[in-house]
Structures are given as structure tokens and as C-alpha cells.
Amino acid sequence: MTSFAGWQMPLRYGSETAEHLAVRRAAGLFDLSHMGEIAVTGPDAGTALDYALTGQPSAVPPGRARYMMICAEDGGVLDDIVVYRQGEQEFLVIANASNTATVFSALTDRAAGHDAAVVDATQDYALIAVQGPAAAGILAPLVKLDPAGPENPKSPEFGELEAMKYYAGAFGTVAGREAWVARTGYTGEDGFELYCRPQDAEHVWTVLTGQGAGAGLVPAGLAARDTLRLEAGMPLYGNELGPDVTPFEAGLGRVVKFDKPGEFVGREALSARAAAGPSRHLAGLSIASRRIARHGYPVLADGRTCGTVTSGAPSPTLGAPIAMAYLDRPAAGLAGAVLTVGIRGEAVPAHLTDLPFYSRRR
């Protein structure tokens, strides 16, 4: 267990390497209840979020999800978030635990003047994720999605779980308990995130571990989640993202929807950055050693510092250490240079690698 943002969180249940590989090969079960859930509802909820965020939630169809960011006026990233549109006027914004208060406060300020209510609903939800190629098969018999029909306008995407699209969600039940069931995740695998009531979480967890064990489902901790997202090239707030970078440095400029109608917070600074180009470049590195290039270690080109490692770990899938780093020039500018990472005084050879390090077969 480890303490994080006021939560006690499971770092690992047994071996994090075994948990990682279980997610790649079968399935892992994660307790992500620390994540923040902020409900934004009302007739103007969509336009309030269009103003508050880099994306365009008002254009997201009910029952679908989008990854986007919330930026400061200067374009710096306050958090990266997933927005679910749960109904015409109902949105659920998922924030990182350490940023929930910041996101809630920013959304509250930015929704002022709109006919929209912003509520921090973090304590109303437990979040259980089932991730991996076996996830849909394990969950299908346990999940009932609300049937279509005008009597339930909140559930626009229905039907069988396996037919649910990636980055979609629907109300339903899991093991008989009410939940928002979404096909989203942070592992680079197919998988689902189940937002249920805290008092139902233990029941859901217990049923899932029992039903999933035969299919290879194992509980997985945050250590495995970190190596899974790193292999998948996904940024982590505090490592690749923060108030000192815009989405463009992270190679995620696509989340900024300049063509949406109306103003949005950070537009001016973000357009300037889009025009000028990123100030740093996020790159993937493979490390020619068994030592790990960790957060904060320097990256050198021909012996001169050219960047800093943001995240590093052994890659259980690739069998060698990998890292992400911010470099002061794009990869093309490093052609022919000898790259090394300073690992506690030793210059260890590294190689530029395209992100992501791992993509699942679709």
C-alpha cells in the first residue's frame, strides 16, 4: 500500500511484473477509486465545458467519451482528463486524484455565468477497471446495459457489452449493482472502467475476482498500471504533463480543438504555441542496460545535455528498460548523435524509439 493524494492505494498485490503481463495476456483488476469524478450538468453544461477545456464536449454524442485537457490561461496543463457524456445535459469529468481539487475549482470558476452545475462527486463513486484482452469476455455475463427506449434517455448506447465501442459508456449493472460502464482505460489494452457506488465496490470486486480467475484475471496495482501506461506511450500528470508544458510539448496537440465555436481558456497562448512549435519534444528511449533511466535523469547527445527523463521503467513486454524524456530538439535533430542517459554517474547508451513502445493488435 502507498499513500497518494490522501488515499491509501495498492501499489502491488504480488509481483508487479506478473500483474503487468497478466493485463497484456489475460486481464487485470484495478481499484482506481482515488480518481476524481466531477459531474457537470444542466442546459449549458456542454458549452461551459467547451469554454473550460481544450476539447469540445458539446459535440460528443451521449454515450461517448473523449480524452482532453484542462489548461491554464498561459496554456500550461492543469490536468489531463476523460470526459464522458452520460446524457444530453450530463457530463462526468475524470480527473487525477492529485488534481481533483484544482480541476473542480477551475470548472466551477469557468462555468460561472452558464446554466450548469459543477459538483465534486468523487466520494459518490468507486472505480474498478478490468483491463486486458480477456476483459470483455469476463464482464459480458456480469453486465447488463440499460435497454434502449425513451423511458431511459440517459442511456443512448445500448446492447451487448461486446458491441460497445472503444471510448463509449452506458448505464447498467455489474453483478447486479448499478454502474456507469465505460470501455476506457490507461493500459494500452482493451478494457472497461466501472464507476459504481462505494458501498457496492466490494461486492463487484469479489464477484469479478471469482468469475475472472479462470480466465486469468488477477488484481493489479498501481506499479503495474504505471509500466502498462508507459509501454503504451501514455503521459502521466506530474511526469510528462504539468503546468510548465502545453499539450503540444507532449505531442498531444490534437486534443486542442481550435475550430470549436466560442472562446476557451488558454486559446491565445495555445495558438501561439501551435504556430511557434513546441519548446520541448517528448521522445521514447530504449535503454541499453538493465539499469533504469528514472524521472529526472539527464539525457545527453554526444556528451552534452539535451533533455531529461520524465518516466522510466523496465518493460516487461519488451524485456528491456524504456523511458520517456523531454528533449530540446526533435528526433530528426539527433540523427547520428550518440545518445546516453546519465544513470547515477554512468553514461548508459540509449536509443530513440517511436512512441508508443507497445500497441495491442486490433
Place this chain on the structure above:
Amino acid sequence: MSVPAELHYTPEHEWVSVEGTSASVGITDYAAQQLGDVVFVSLPTPGATVTAGEPCGEVESVKSVSDLYSPVDGEVIEVNTELEGDPSLVNAEPYTAGWMFRVRVAQDGNGDAALPTDLLSAAEYEELTKSAG
């Protein structure tokens, strides 16, 4: 969590097993569990002199890297080369196959190994890990 009664311990979570003037060293089950999966162990070179309480290597796990401290003074006479190929032995069998290095220590007046006086007994070490939570 296992804390074999016959071993000596340090507050830095090393164990020491003494036979004559040869002291074998590894990290404890508690330490291995706290570190998580060990992926790389850097050990002192045979022939090197180590000093009690001083770093002499590193233990790298998925989430962290920690200094490895020598619990005793002496000359390194052997290191566990198996760990190069399979560092997970440290997690699987911290007191046996996961041992790290052996040191020849000086003799005291009775011909026994001269060990630092501040090494902990199993009971003392167990107490320490409990108070650490």
C-alpha cells in the same frame, strides 16, 4: 514476512549469516517486499574492501533504486553471480538463493568473527519493521 532467528540484521534491512570468519549478506524479506520486483543488483567486486554502514552496491526494482550497505567490515570474497541472470531470486528466496555477497571479516580475541556491535537480533529487527508499519 520471514525473519530467520539465526541471522543478524541491520536497520538498513540487510541480513548477515556468519560461518567462521565468513559473513554472507543479503536483503531481508521485508526489504524485498517493500522494493517490489528486483530487476537489477549491482554488487561489489570480489577483492574489494567494504566498510560497515557504507554503500557497496545498488538494488534496483521496478519502482525504485536503493543503495546496498555493507553490514560488516572486511574483504569481499565472493558475490552471487546468479543474480545477474535472475535478480528475482532476491524476491523469491531472499535468505537463500537470493544472497548477495560474502565478506571475510577480522577475528576477535577468541578467533570468532569480529562483527559490528550494533547489528540487530531477529527480535529487534522484527520490532523495527513493525514500528515502520
